[in-house]
Amino acid sequence: MEKGQKDLKMGSVQSDLTLINKIKEDNDEDSLLELINRHSGIYHTMVNQFMSHPQNQLEKVDLSEDKDSTIYSSAMSYDPMRKTKFSTHLANQTKWKCLNLLNKKSRTKEFFIDDSDNYLEPSCDSFIPQINKEEAFSLFGKYLEREKDERVKKIIDMRYNGPHNKLTPWRIIAEKLNMSIQGCINIHNRFINKIKLQTKYV
Numbered sequence: 001m002e003k004g005q006k007d008l009k010m011g012s013v014q015s016d017l018t019l020i021n022k023i024k025e026d027n028d029e030d031s032l033l034e035l036i037n038r039h040s041g042i043y044h045t046m047v048n049q050f051m052s053h054p055q056n057q058l059e060k061v062d063l064s065e066d067k068d069s070t071i072y073s074s075a076m077s078y079d080p081m082r083k084t085k086f087s088t089h090l091a092n093q094t095k096w097k098c099l100n101l102l103n104k105k106s107r108t109k110e111f112f113i114d115d116s117d118n119y120l121e122p123s124c125d126s127f128i129p130q131i132n133k134e135e136a137f138s139l140f141g142k143y144l145e146r147e148k149d150e151r152v153k154k155i156i157d158m159r160y161n162g163p164h165n166k167l168t169p170w171r172i173i174a175e176k177l178n179m180s181i182q183g184c185i186n187i188h189n190r191f192i193n194k195i196k197l198q199t200k201y202v
Contacts, residue, residue, distance in 0.1 A: 016086040020075045029180045035086075036071050042087050043067050043094050050098035059101055061166070068170045070094060072182050143195050151177070152191045155184055 019035045022028035044064065051060035074090045082089075144156060155173060162168040174181045 017080055020078055020086065023072070023075050023182065027180060027182055029182075032072060032075070032181060035075055036068055039071055039087060039090055040067055042091055043070060046091050046094035047098060050095065050102065056102070063098065063101070065167045065169050066097075068181055069185050070097060072170075072185055076182075140195060143191075147191065149187070149191075151179075151187055155188050156191070159188065 014031075014034070016035065016038070019028075019031040019038075022031040023035070044067070047060060047063045051057075051063060070093060071090060074093045075086070077093070078086055078089050144153060147153060154177060158168050158173045158176065160167065170181045170184055173179075174184050177184065
């Protein structure tokens, strides 16, 4: 077997941990895409399991469109020292994401920003601002207007102002801005966390 063919074969069977390390250390886009392709089935299985009720179809669609973001977030939070497979870790993060969404829906709490970074613990719902939707939109608009990083404005606009009020997938945003998926997610989440930090005291 020629060296190039051997390298290609070896590259096709890289472990999840190898891919994750490349994402964390080198922001490697190919490794992220490979991880997404490899584990999308697990993500969709968990979403289908928890959001199967007909009344949850809109939330199910939104969660499905957030697949890439959740897999990326799960990769960044993955700790191999816990001796848990990445597939199990992703399934757990997806489960909590679904349960948090169902919990917020059952308590009729609405908030308009993306919760793609709320994946660590089930208690993450506790820092959702206790303000109504109208106040949330007003605060969000004020912070966005003051934001000096033009990339933030472009990412927010594309993410939330897509056709039919649907979240624009991260892959599309990254392609339009000629950026990596994880780069777009990081910029987005930094801005959202800044708002959450301020609105905790509202």
